[in-house]
Amino acid sequence: MQKDSAMSALKMMGIVAVGMAGLAISKQDPDIMALARRKYGSTLLSINEAIKTREEVAKESTVAAVTLLARFEIIACQDSSTQEAWICHLQGAAIMLRHWTKDDWDRVTNPQTPRTFLHFFFMMAMGSIIKRMPAPAHIRQIVQSSPLFKAEAEMEPAIRLFDIVCKLADLHSSSNEAPGVNHLAEKISAAMSIEKELLAWKSHLPERWKYSSGENKLDKAYGSPCHVYACPWQSYIWNHYRICRRTTHAALLHYLETLALPVTQAHPALIDACASQQEASREIQAAMMRELRASMPYILDFYDKSKGNSRLFPQHSGVFGLLASIQAMMGVADICEEDAEWFRQEVGYASNQEIDAGV
Structure with missing residues (x-):
């Protein structure tokens, strides 16, 4: 998959680590999580090696790899003492962006x-x-x-x-x-x-930002009201x-x-x-809490039934x-x-x- 992709190897490593962590949680499989953490570790080492050069720091794929590690921390860390570890990665990505020039943004x-x-x-x-x-x-x-x-x-x-x-x-x-x-x-x-x-x-x-209210049919845990957005x-x-x-x-x-x-x-x-x-x-x-709960069925359903879209790209969610x-x-x-x-x-x-x- 990585060999055939035009995506950078570093970004792909981050995607694989996050995907494996999600699979491990979904299946409640500690062996898959152990593999995911190994991929996380190798991705982190590769990032540390890449950012030694100015050219790599200015690549969108390098920043993306760092933010993917933040996402890994959000979903994979169950210990309350490490639940904020994702912030460290975001701070690192912010420092990287400090060094971007106008030309970097133009790319x-x-x-x-x-x-x-x-x-x-x-x-x-x-x-x-x-x-x-x-x-x-x-x-x-x-x-x-x-x-x-x-x-x-x-x-x-x-x-x-x-x-x-x-x-x-x-x-x-x-x-x-x-x-x-x-x-x-x-x-x-x-x-x-x-x-x-x-x-x-x-x-x-x-006006196009206004949402409508409907009946939630996804899960009773969310309550009856359901927001529908554009x-x-x-x-x-x-x-x-x-x-x-x-x-x-x-x-x-x-x-x-x-x-x-x-x-x-x-x-x-x-x-x-x-x-x-x-x-x-x-x-x-x-x-605000009631409105948050009412918005969840739409967000987690990942599709707009009225338009017949079966799936959205994950970066949109x-x-x-x-x-x-x-x-x-x-x-x-x-x-x-x-x-x-x-x-x-x-x-x-x-x-x-x-x-x-x-x-």
Whole structure:
């Protein structure tokens, strides 16, 4: 297969490692997983050898191989102590992109590549939220200035949302600072500003981005409502909106609860306003969780029955990016036990669906 493919050997090694890991999980076969980890190790060694030269660092296939290792970590690592190992690979890929020149970006000609890169950048921003650090400034600059990300109209809403997610990463990176009243007030104001931007993002979406609601016939675990989107790309971006909004309100609730202690003797109107916002934030969190669940049947079904498409290319599904974002949300925001159990099952099922689509 590799001999007959025009794909680079390095990228193919990463694909084989991820595919074997997905097969091992699907079959619950430790022997296949052992082989997958060996392929992972050999891929990592080959990457380390390749990036010694400037030419290899600037190849799209090298960056792709590194991000494939991140995907391997997302689906193959069951130990909670290593569940964030995928972030290390994404950080390495981000450093590689720092060295790309305009000519390197001009060589990226595949029409699907901008979406693939943006999938990767959303994962990176969510990893930054987990690590409580700002999103890489040069990545934000690439998205804002590169003509590659302005080539199609469907990219514009995603780029606007990516900027908001980066602002959330900035906000979350400073949440460990000393919680003085003035500092907390600034953080509450910043969180509310992000919430306003998220609402504006939704209200300014083109008509073609609106989704419909139907009856879920895939699996009773998701509940009755089911969203139907124009394409998987839109469902992926919509779910990042939901995850970002829910995480924003988790941060806002944290700030309000911390502020509640020093303002117990404050004006009753201020206390009532804080309590009212807490209630509203919890309602928004619950609503975003319901919408996430309703979107899953469409995403995991991998086809649009109305158009007769039996299968989509896996790079269009965004399932891996969504899994990383869900990891970030679960690591940052409080999740009730029922939803936590549902997500744990979801991660395994979605990983297997993604690998199955790739195979």
